[in-house]
Amino acid sequence: GNSVTQMEGPVTLSEEAFLTINCTYTATGYPSLFWYVQYPGEGLQLPLKATKADDKGSNKGFEATYRKETTSFHLEKGSVQVSDSAVYFCALEQGGSEKLVFGKGTKLTVNP
């Protein structure tokens, strides 16, 4: 079945550090891939998405590239801020299913 594996957390960084959160997936065909962010006490928001191979999603300095050859969708940001502290979820939607499959989440804490 479809699945998403993302790096275990928690991740703690200093402000302005480089961020990478790894995400790999298992799916048949060509799923759409997403990164969601959850700030404390809130629901999930969609920072970025990619719907086909080699697409790059980007939003507010975050980027992720859909790599079909490595079945990966790693999240990166060049310089994190304290306000980026949140839990990040990688997810996929198997084409036509309209259902999302989530990774377990990675908690990021950015210290000033």
Add this chain to the structure above:
Amino acid sequence: DAGITQSPRHKVTETGTPVTLRCHQTENHRYMYWYRQDPGHGLRLIHYSYGVKDTDKGEVSDGYSVSRSKTEDFLLTLESATSSQTSVYFCAISGQGVTEAFFGQGTRLTVV
């Protein structure tokens, strides 16, 4: 923000009692979902709906039932709450052909 409202936002209930959570949307989206979020598990799909009176089970559906009598409302019922159902419950919506989902603020349910 997508028009999606969950109620109640917090609830404490006793083991063995029935509980109903409500999700209401104003976006006229076809698909609605109920997820639960637990530490170490990420988000797991309980049930989903692809139209009025059309529902199906997700990966963790045991002990839960749903109903959708109108496009805008999706109800999740715990027939007889157990402590293992203590969790944060999220409702999500998506439209046909729209690959991303929009999430509600969540309902924190505690079963004592």
